[in-house]
Amino acid sequence: MGRKILFVTTDQQRYDTLGCNGGTLARTPVVDGLAAQGIRYERAVPQSVVCMPSRSTMLTGQHPATHGVWMNGVPLPVDAPSVAAVLQRAGYRTALIGKAHFEPYLDPFGRFTENILAIEGIPTTEQPWVDGSTGPHRGFEHLEFATHGAAGMHHYARWLREHHPEAVGMYYATLDASVNVNAAGGGDTDAPQAHHNQIPRDWYHTDWVADRTITWLDSLGADDDWFAWMSFPDPHHPWDPPASEMSRIDWREVPLPAGYPTDRAERERNLDDKPRHWRLWYDGELVSNYEAPRDWVPATLTDDQVREINARNAVECELIDEALGRVLAAIERRGWTDDVDIIFTTDHGELQGDHGLLFKGPYHVDALMRLPLVWRPAPSAAVAPAVVHRPVGLVDLAPTFCAVAGLDATDWMQGAALPVDDADADGRGFERVLTQWDSELFGVGVHARTITRDGWVCTAYGPGAVHDGSEGELYDLADDPLQQRNRWDDPGAASMRADLLADLRAHRPPARSPRLQLEAPV
């Protein structure tokens, strides 16, 4: 019997939403406790700031350039490398419960396996694997999907329709009549994607994901080794947690985030200091990606809307923390606690008011790039608690799972097992993390490559709809933790910029060829 792995992901959660990371709004005692017992990462960086590429990186251990999911809507091939398949072949029982999103949601033709499994109500199907063999879909013997509400084909939507049909219409409509991300305002402040949701808490997707995870764990034998990926759809918008829970936080008392300049003139000066697409989006003159509401203009954002969205987000984070606590209690009841590794993270962040913006897009700043990451090694492994300050990436998760399972990382994995402390990180060369953005939507292309190293973040833009290839961003995270002063053109930072760009070019991951096609908006 080996170490078991509970991999917990959320969707679009900021670093500063956890108490252990200094957050003061949401109470997250469960994750905070794991951090106190384990390893907390101060600079965990995604390889993409949108869902499908980032989640594909978690599964494959590869950068987006290599696994090929270069933007949302590009499906990860069914025979792509999968760490779950590696574990399953080694004898692990494997499950993914909650949000997968390796394949597009918007699929009227029923072409993608995730949607087909949900339609047919079956736990998995036989598929080709990267080594030419076959096995359960992406290595998971059990799959149950959920996303942000009751629309779509996933298992949670089916469950809600079958058992609580009266609740289906209680959720915010994520998409509008034009199939764009909905800009309609709600809540108390008419904030986009805010909504009073009357759904009982027990029926909400966060609790459903935990319930289904517990049910699957309870189906396992006492001596089974297992890898459970529990993937919460929250706190991704829409911000519509159960109304019964909103009394936890009075949004009127929520302080405005440090990254939100309350003075409009200052906010706009900061944006003007960045490459043009920032200000163009803020003014409603450019929509470069599908993930933010096309009909919402960030310049209309109000202080109270920022407060309410942060409050709603915090409630969602608390519900996740409590749901995780229930799963840990179930693990304790099985007597597994000493042999279970728990890794908690997310796929990317959320602007949530920073820079006067919401949602996400081609903006490689801490709001989207600094992630919560906590690893509580199995107590039986006797790893000392630590805080790691060196940069690590989500690309390092798959090798970490292999290491926990006592397996060598495969040759297709591009990261390395997470360091257990800074000395370990220094000894194994954790110096830099790379992030990329590519989007091409109806003639508008944006391309960016970013390196995080030595306390700096440097982004170079490739030629596209509004960039000629000479633009960039350069931030000193120590002097400018809110990334409000772009030093790309600062002569005093020229040598640092040149050094980082050279390093970025030198470590560019190999690109999949031919490039995979965009097959849906998301």
Next chain:
Amino acid sequence: MATVRRETRIQRSADDVWALVGDPARLHEWFPGMVASTVDGSTRTITTATGIEMPEEILTIDPILRRFRYRITSVIVRQHLGVIDVFDLGDGSSLVSYSTDAEPDAMALIIGGATGGALAELRRLLETGPDASAQVA
């Protein structure tokens, strides 16, 4: 109105490709996610694997140009135009272009995004399918 275009080169003659592409009742044979396509006059009704039935109006079947045009008349789109062109490349191979214009814009990508997979399946059927010659008989 947004536009999406996908294309592929197929190592079969344009006539061979057109024999399949130009028959509106055979769309489901090469378009993944379609389980049926029935034709009644100038109306084609396709059924997807998710159970959606979409009526379409056939606008053009031109065997000389090797051009097929149609529009979805279902309420899921406000406007739609699909165009499939088969070009003879003069070396025994052909180029197939499949364009989708639609309003709302996102529907162009939802529908048009699937056409890349359709062209890949068309190429597979015609180049390497177990009964490739029968496909165009």
